[in-house]
Amino acid sequence: MNSSSMARAIPVVCVLALSSACAVVKSARVSDDWEKVDRDRVKRLVIVTQPDPAGDPQVGAMWSALAARRVDLRRSFIIKDKLHLPAGQPVDCKALCTDGIEGVLWLKPEVHKQGEGVEAQLEGHLFRCVDLAEVWTATAGGSWDTRDDQLTQTIADYTDEFGPSVTPFVVASYRILHATLDTLPDPVLSEADKDDKIEYAQ
DSSP states (O other), X not given: OOOOOOOEEOOXXXXXXXXXXXXXXXXXXXXXXXXXXXXXXXXXXXXXXXXXXXXXXXXXXXXXXXXXXXXXXXXXXXXXEEEEOOTTSOOOHHHHOOXXXXXXXXXXXXXXXXXXXXXXXXXXXXXXXXXXOEEEEXXXXXXXXXXXXXXXXXXXXXXXXXXXXXXXXXHHHHHHHHHHHTTSOOOOOOHHHHHHHHHTOO
């Protein structure tokens, strides 16, 4: 995959949870041509999580759903599809750039249990489909308890949706994804794009 220059850096941020854990966004960069070029043409995305966090396809499905909902809520991107892939299966961004897809948001997590908690690392990459250049990238990492008084209902909701195997991973997944995805740039939508976003609301 080609990569464009990533000249504009976003300050490192630290998001505190009630568990006193810290989601550290170690780096986040947007390509220097985003404002002039990409914000008007990279709007419709497919999200792919690969590999499945903790080697569990249900956790992978949860990650892509969490990511899609966060991006849909906090940014103007239109999420056209979301998927997850196991370790060892190549991510073919070119193949994912089907008609109507303008970018691929690839989340590359490492997640595992550690004692009574969960440790998570994340690389995020946004590739534009026209030439597969990278227009955003971020890295993050942290550790969290499996319980969080702020997220009791969220844990229950995602357990109901994806099954009990995801329960220990909800807090860490939620915290690291929200912190990382909030560093994404924002596209500019036309009125027709806004209608499309409503249709594909997560």
